[in-house]
Amino acid sequence: SAVISQKPSRDICQRGTSLTIQCQVDSQVTMMFWYRQQPGQSLTLIATANQGSEATYESGFVIDKFPISRPNLTFSTLTVSNMSPEDSSIYLCSVDVGGLNEQFFGPGTRLTVL
């Protein structure tokens, strides 16, 4: 398995500002994923982040709004830019362990935008 940590665990932000969420894994992984879970909803994949290449975004998500960095095999960041109340969600980092599609999730970052 993999131990995943996220920072911050929660935050309250003002409209128009940006927040960067960090995801740290205790082992090297090829694929990292960022999901969003809006209140009372299921998880939606935002993007897939591979080290050394541009992130691949899902339909409805764009790099300008959700820039992602993946500087090495254990770390990634997701920035939520120019936030609005509609961005209030839990953001979860996930990793694909060992290429066997064992997917584990971080504890999530609970974001509230006022």
Add this chain to the structure above:
Amino acid sequence: AQKVTQAQTEISVVEKEDVTLDCVYETRDTTYYLFWYKQPPSGELVFLIRRNSFDEQNEISGRYSWNFQKSTSSFNFTITASQVVDSAVYFCALSETNTGGFKTIFGAGTRLFVKA
């Protein structure tokens, strides 16, 4: 296209009852994976099981069991002798091969209430 349907939005049972959570999926891939995750009120996602498309053998783990039937594209989850601690949202998920790896989509989730 990939799709996961959990038709049951909420289920309420009394402790010690058995409960089955339904999951129906759609995929055009022949190689895929199915998952169940538990999300308790604390919010963390807990991995429960992964099953690949070539393994239709049912699985039992303690009070949990899973029934995978490709003929009906279903991957149902049964909790036997439910307990209050089983109260959570349960998500069924499907992974298909994507360029360089797997892409996982989730069903809408089933919220399970177990009353004492």
